[in-house]
C-alpha cells in the first residue's frame with residue numbers, strides 16, 4: 001500500500017524501507033524544532049500581513065504552531081522516519097490539530113529555504129551563547145595571570161628548557177589565542193545573520209511575499225540578495241567550523257602543556273580531583289583524562305570540517321540532497337566546542353602551580369645561559385657569537401661535573417675563561433632574568449603588566 005507523504009501525490013508506490021532510512025533526517029534535525037516553529041510563525045504572519053492568506057487563517061496557523069511546539073517540548077510528539085524530517089512532522093501535526101488552514105502554511109516556501117532558515121537561526125543562537133562562555137574562559141585566564149604576575153616559569157622550545165619567563169606571560173600567550181577566536185566567532189555571527197526565507201525552492205515565490213518583513217520577525221538584520229545563493233550557501237557553516245577547529249587546536253595545545261606539566265617528571269602543575277580521574281588498576285594514579293579528552297576532540301572537530309568541505313565539493317548549484325548531512329557535522333562540532341570551552345574553564349578553576357619545581361628544572365636546564373652571553377656582550381663588548389662560545393664552555397663543564405651554572409665558583413669561571421672575564425653575581429639568579437628582557441611584548445614584569453592592561457582593555461571594548 002502507498003504511504004501518504006507531503007510529496008507523494010505523483011507517486012504510486014511507497015519508498016522502500018532502505019530508501020526511507022537513507023532519506024530521513026528526523027533523527028537529528030528534530031533539534032531544530034524550536035527554530036522551525038519560529039520560522040513557520042514568521043512566514044505565516046507575513047503571509048497574513050501581505051494578504052496572501054486571510055487574517056483568520058494566519059491566526060489559526062500561529063495558534064496551531066504553538067500547540068505543536070508545546071507537544072514537542074513535552075515529549076508528546078512521536079517521530080517516524082516515514083515522515084522524513086522535522087518540517088514534515090510539524091506541518092503534518094499542525095494540519096491534524098487545526099484542519100484545512102494548516103495546509104496553507106507551505107504557500108510560497110519550500111523545505112529548501114526552510115531548512116536553511118532553521119539552521120541559520122540555530123547556529124546564531126548557539127554562537128551567541130558560546131561567545132558568553134568564551135568570555136568567561138578569557139576572564140579566568142586573566143585572573144590567573146594577575147594572580148601570578150611575577151611568578152617564575154619556564155619557557156620551552158623543542159620541549160627543552162629555553163629561558164626563564166613569567167608564569168603570567170605563559171598564561172597570557174593563551175589568552176591572546178582565544179581572544180582572536182572571539183573575533184572569529186563575531187565574524188561567524190555577522191555572516192550567519194542573514195535570512196534565506198522566501199527563496200523558496202531556489203528561484204523565489206510566486207506570491208507577493210515580503211522577505212524583509214519575515215526576516216525582521218525572526219530578528220535577522222538582513223536577507224540574502226539572491227534566492228539561488230540563499231538555498232545553496234553553506235559558507236556560514238564553514239566559518240563556524242573554521243572557528244571550531246582553531247579554538248580546538250588552541251585548547252589542545254594548552255591541554256598538552258598541562259598534561260606534560262602535571263606529570264611527575266615536570267611537576268609544575270596540579271589539576272584538582274574535580275577534573276582528574278583515577279585508574280581502576282593502579283591505586284596511586286591521578287590521570288589528566290579531562291585535558292586528554294579535550295585535546296582529542298580537536299581530531300573530531302577537524303573531521304567535521306573536512307566532512308562538510310568534501311560534501312560541498314563538486315555540488316552543482318542551489319539545493320542538493322547531499323546538503324541534508326551538513327547538520328550532522330555542525331551539531332556535533334557545536335556540542336564539542338561547548339565542552340571544550342567549559343571544560344577548559346573548569347580545569348583552570350581547579351589548577352595550582354609549583355614554581356619551586358620549575359626553578360629546579362630551570363637550573364638543571366642551564367636557563368641562564370643566554371643571559372650570561374648577553375652580559376658578556378654588554379660588559380666587555382664581545383661579539384654575540386664569541387660570547388656564545390664562552391658560555392658553551394661553562395655549560396659543557398657543568399654537564400661533565402654534574403653542576404648547575406649557579407654552582408660555579410669564581411675560580412672555576414676564571415679557569416674556563418682564562419681570567420679574561422668575570423660575572424656579576426645577579427646574572428645567575430634566575431628571578432632576575434625576566435627583568436633583563438626589554439621591549440614590548442617581552443616577559444619583563446613591567447611589559448607583562450602593560451600586556452595585562454591591554455588584555456583587559458581588549459575585553460572592555462566588546463559589547
Ligand code: ARG
Nearest residue numbers: 025029085111112115323324
Ligand atoms: N531534510 C532536508 C534537509 O535537511 C530538508 C530539505 C529537503 N528538500 C528537498 N527538496 N527534499 O536538507
